[in-house]
Amino acid sequence: MNTVSALLALSDYAFVLVNVFAPNHFAGNPLAVFPHADGVSDMDMQALAKQTNLAATVFAFNSTSAAAKLRIFTPDCELPFAGHPVIGAARVLDQLKRLPAQFQFETEAGLVQIERHKMRYTFTCAQGSCDEVQTQAIPELLAALGMDELALSSSPCWVNTGSEQLLLEVSQTAVLDGLKPDVEKLSTWFAQQGKRVAVYLWHEKNRYVRVRFFSVTKNQLIENIGAGTACANLGTWCLMQGLNDVNWNVLQGDYLGRPNRLFLRTDEANCIHVGGETIIVGHGSMSVPQTKNEDY
Numbered sequence: 483m484n485t486v487s488a489l490l491a492l493s494d495y496a497f498v499l500v501n502v503f504a505p506n507h508f509a510g511n512p513l514a515v516f517p518h519a520d521g522v523s524d525m526d527m528q529a530l531a532k533q534t535n536l537a538a539t540v541f542a543f544n545s546t547s548a549a550a551k552l553r554i555f556t557p558d559c560e561l562p563f564a565g566h567p568v569i570g571a572a573r574v575l576d577q578l579k580r581l582p583a584q585f586q587f588e589t590e591a592g593l594v595q596i597e598r599h600k601m602r603y604t605f606t607c608a609q610g611s612c613d614e615v616q617t618q619a620i621p622e623l624l625a626a627l628g629m630d631e632l633a634l635s636s637s638p639c640w641v642n643t644g645s646e647q648l649l650l651e652v653s654q655t656a657v658l659d660g661l662k663p664d665v666e667k668l669s670t671w672f673a674q675q676g677k678r679v680a681v682y683l684w685h686e687k688n689r690y691v692r693v694r695f696f697s698v699t700k701n702q703l704i705e706n707i708g709a710g711t712a713c714a715n716l717g718t719w720c721l722m723q724g725l726n727d728v729n730w731n732v733l734q735g736d737y738l739g740r741p742n743r744l745f746l747r748t749d750e751a752n753c754i755h756v757g758g759e760t761i762i763v764g765h766g767s768m769s770v771p772q773t774k775n776e777d778y
Contacts, residue, residue, distance in 0.1 A: 491772040495522060495530075498574045498765045502566040503708045503734075503742040503758035510742055510761065511708035511735070513570040514539040517578055519553070524560075526770045531555035533768065537706075540567040542575060548588040549581050549596075563591035563644050565605065565710015565756055572596045572603040573760035591644060597757075602745065604757030605710065610643030610718040619675070626671050627681070628662035635685075639722075640677070641715040643754065647680040647695075648672075649719055655685050658694050658737075665703040668696075682712050686730065691716070691746070693734040707735035708742030710756050717746055717754030726750050 497516045504510025514534040516522070519541035522530070531539040535557055545551040552571055554561045561567075568587060575581060576598060587594045595606040615623070615638040623638065624631060627650075635651040652658060661683065672679045679698035684691050693713075695706040706712070713732050720728045725748060732744035747755040 492769040493521065493772055494767045494769050495519065496765065496767045497534075499763050500570040500573055501761045501763055502570040502573075503710075503744050504761045505741050505743045505759070507761055507763065509735075509740060510758075511566045511740075512536050512763075513567055515567075515571050515574040516541045517571075517574050519543050522770065527553060527555050528560070530768060530770070532557045538564055538567045540571045542571055545588045548586040548593060549579070550575055551588040553590070560590070561645075563589050563594070563711065565712075565714060566708060568594055568596070568605050569603045569710060569758060570760055572598070572605075573762065576603075577762070597755075601759050602757050603760060604745065604747075604755050607643055607714050607717075607754050607756075609721045609752045609754065610641060610715065612642075612718055612722040613640045614638070615640065615648070615675075619671075622667075623671050626664050626667035627683075628660070628664065629657060633657040639719060641718050643711065643714040643718045645680075645711040645715070646677065647682045647712050647715050648677070649715060650681065650683045652683055652685045655687075655692050658683060658685060658692055661694060663696055663703055665698055665701065668703070669698050669701070672698075680712075682709075682715065684716060689730050691730050691732045692736075693732055694737060695734065705738055707738050707740045708744065708758075709734070710744065710758075713744045713746050713756045714754050717748050717756065720746075720748050721752055721754070726752065 501510030541553045542550040554567045597604045635653045638650045682695045684693045697704050728748040730746045735742040745757045
């Protein structure tokens with residue numbers, strides 16, 4: 483009979499659970515941060531991210547050029563950059579290392595500038611690309627979202643400030659309330675454009691922006707509760723409209739009962755600043771097997 487020996491050794495790695503963009507303790511976008519990840523393999527990082535089963539899990543490694551090197555994983559794959567993992571890692575590593583008010587993280591997408599003001603952490607990025615959707619494709623898109631053309635305030639745009647999304651500015655918050663996306667129609671439309679489904683719908687009034695952000699995973703429609711990179715895309719859209727003095731509060735996640743509050747600012751140097759408050763809600767450790775012997 484085949485036998486498999488017991489695990490010979492386990493390595494324990496501490497993690498911290500944080501809620502990013504959180505207006506209160508059990509709100510925001512949850513994240514697992516492994517602040518001492520040196521020694522964790524790529525395979526184990528992916529396994530740990532699948533184990534946490536959160537939208538993202540971030541691993542921090544020692545770096546000679548920055549406060550830390552970050553690796554960001556979803557349960558399915560690695561991301562070169564994402565907003566809320568960077569903000570959450572900043573909160574955890576700042577508490578552990580007492581970092582200066584301004585510092586950098588090394589990511590797979592390059593160096594990222596971080597700034598702390600009280601309990602708010604902000605990342606800065608440069609203006610990305612912004613291209614309008616072809617006019618003839620818009621009616622089918624609106625039908626897939628359950629909207630009519632009068633619901634739009636401006637032309638839909640493909641925006642990429644590190645992660646591409648489709649941005650639609652709607653005319654009133656009632657449009658967001660009444661959205662009924664059809665996952666099949668939406669998937670078909672995006673496939674025709676050669677894009678993955680990622681659609682960010684927003685309405686601004688008196689410097690407050692309400693947001694709904696949808697994607698499709700395994701034929702299921704997913705609504706994102708809080709997304710820093712998508713908020714940065716909104717910043718690129720603003721800069722392309724000549725709005726280089728934006729100072730907006732972005733409200734996301736309310737439709738899911740999990741409020742997220744993001745801060746968006748643009749400046750005359752064509753830089754985008756996205757941030758929010760982060761709350762630590764728990765900590766622990768996970769064990770990773772070092773080796774095992776198999777006897778067949």
